Amino acid sequence: MNKRVYIVFILAVLLSASCIKQKEKSDMMRFEVFETSKKGNKLSKVTNFKRSDSAVSIVLKPESTLQTITGFGGAFTEASAHLLNQLSKGNRDTILKAYFAKDGARYSLTRTHMNSCDFSLSNYSYTPVEGDKTLEHFSVEEDKDDLIPMIKDAMVVSEDGFKLFGSPWTAAPWMKDNNSWVGGKLLPEYYDTWALFFSKYADAYKAEGIDIWGFTVENEPMGNGNNWESMHYTPDEMTNFVQNHLGPKLEADGKGDLKILGFDQNRAHLKDWVDSMYKTEASSKYFDGTAIHWYDSTYEIFPQELQDAHHKAPDKLLIQTEACVDSEVPKWQDDAWYWRKEATDWGYDWATEENKYLHPKYAPVNRYARDIIGCLNNWVDGWVDWNMVLDIQGGPNWFKNWCVAPVIVDTDKDEVYFTPLYYTMAHFSKYIRPEAQIIALENSDNDLMVTAAKNTDNTIAVVIYNETETPKSINLLLNENTMEFSIDAKAIQTVVIPN
Incomplete structure (x- = not known):
């Protein structure tokens, strides 16, 4: 090999090596x-x-x-909507864009309450007239000042759109066996009336320009300690209501595409509910999936229960529909608190000794990040936070059941605080989009x-x-x-x- 050929050869080798390194660097x-x-x-x-x-x-x-993602997001509550109405337009717009705009968290799956809940300003029902079995007097007028405007403004901000499902905490007291907002059961004579309630609700919201994606049958059907609005079902009672009343009514009214999610409470009790819901082809026909909460423990993920629920009905949805750092007054402008193991959950004070491990002091960010990842790794396809906005007290809440939200506001000073929980939620909602596959x-x-x-x-x-x-x-x-x-x-x- 002569000198010129040798030099050319060396240069070619060096160039080739450089290209490989550049490719590796590029990759x-x-x-x-x-x-x-x-x-x-x-x-x-x-x-x-x-x-x-x-x-x-x-x-x-x-x-x-693995599973296909339905979405991530939070809940439209009267509390959040009321607070937004007390802020300047600039801060109201900032919050809605932070949650729904393309350069924000891009929330894609949301919830709202049907009738009042604890995060309402008072008890109210869309069916106030006693004995109105055909719901001639049904009206969502109560939602028109706060809730509906918040949802519609979010729709304007969201380029991608989002799914919205409704959850009732209770029927009006006159439909229940204890004639109370709290506890009790739906009287059988009002099963058809209550099924009509869901259909009327979808129509009423559509008339306001809001399409409902679906429903959970009942928020926390096992009860909540007789504190705020609630209505009880056993697993078989809920299955009966959906199989023989709610499902057929929505189908008959041309609303068979609306999703129906059963259960809607804590994961530790999943087995009894999915066993009833999916016992037969007939019982499972109208259920599109199962809704779950994390309040049995905001530390334990309950992976076995999630796995078993998926395998019981692998083609059905499995959605976390509510979670929050509860029993806490939010810390204002104190990011460090959200990373410290100081927050407790509602079971911290009363849990039995053998269950204390389920309710440790645990950092709020840890709860969210750990739970969402754990859920996604165990077949859950959607994860919905609770209130989007609360005040510095953790309300408003007629029962004074204070909680934390990702965004806290001081309405007196017209100030907004995006807590670390907001950014934690955005790590999922912004980048893992609907129809993605785990x-x-x-x-x-x-x-x-x-x-x-x-x-x-x-x-x-x-x-x-x-x-x-x-x-x-x-x-x-x-x-x-x-x-x-x-x-x-x-x-x-x-x-x-x-x-």
């Missing part, structure tokens, strides 16, 4: 990382990473798909929680939660590509991989 850089952390990141784009010698290995398996993965670190979803545009969103006090280096593998980055201590990240 590694084809992702974005957004982080919320105890140190102060708030859904911030992160580009500088600290690496260590040992790294967590996360292997994505997009060819192995995909399988392998994670080498048991202290790191990870879930991943493939969107319909083929982008992949990976949500990682590091609850520990130690930053971690990560090697994320997708097909033949490796993405190297790190996650801070006490941080949640969403990694977005383009198609």
Whole structure:
């Protein structure tokens, strides 16, 4: 080989090596990382990473798909809507855009209450006239000052649109065996009237320009300790009502496409309810899925119960329809509190000794991130927070059942506080879109929680939660590509991989 040929050969080798390195670098850089952390990141784009010698290995398996996502979001309550009406237009718009706009959290699945609930200003019903079996006097007039305007304004802000389902806390007292807002059961003579109530509600909201996606049959049918609005069913009573009254009525009224979600209470009791709902083909016909809450424990995920519910009815929806940090007055402008293990839940004071482990003091951010990832990894296809907006007391709430919301407002000062819970919710709702599919993965670190979803545009969103006090280096593998980055201590990240 002469000198000129040799030089050309060496240059070709160097150029080839450089191209390979550039390709590897390009492959590694084809992702974005957004982080919320105890140190102060708030859904911030992160580009500088600290690496260590040992790294967590996360292997994505997009060819192995699991459940299809329905959506993520929160609830329109009279409390939230009333507060928005007391703010300046600028702050009201800021909150609605933060939740629903494309550059906000992009909420896609939402809930509202039918008749009043504890987060109403008072007790009220759309059917105030006693004995009105045909509901001639049905009216949603009570919702027209606050709730309906909030929902309609959110619809204007949302480019993608969102699903809305209604949940009743109770029928009017005159339909119940105890003639009370609290507790008691629906009298059998009013089963058809109560089924008509759902149909009338859908019509009334449609007349206001709002399409209802579906319903849960009853919020917390096992009761809530005789505190605020409630109405009790056994599993078989609810199944009977849906199978023989609600389902047929919606079908007869041309509303058979409206979703019906059964149960709507805590996961620990799932088995009895899905066993009844899905006992036979006839009993399961009108149920589109199961609704669940987290209040048996805001720490324990109950994975076995979720797995069993899915396997009992693998083609049905399984949606977390309510969760919040309850029994707490929100901390104002104190991000650090939301990362500290100081918050309790409603069972902390009264739980029996053997159940104390279900109700520890636990950081609010940890509850949300840990639960949502745990749910997604156990067949849940939707996760809905409770109130979108509360005040500095954790209300308004006629029962004084104070709770925390992702957005807190001081109406006297016209000030808004986006808590770390808002950004935690956005890590999921913004990047895992409706109709995405959860995909399988392998994670080498048991202290790191990870879930991943493939969107319909083929982008992949990976949500990682590091609850520990130690930053971690990560090697994320997708097909033949490796993405190297790190996650801070006490941080949640969403990694977005383009198609």
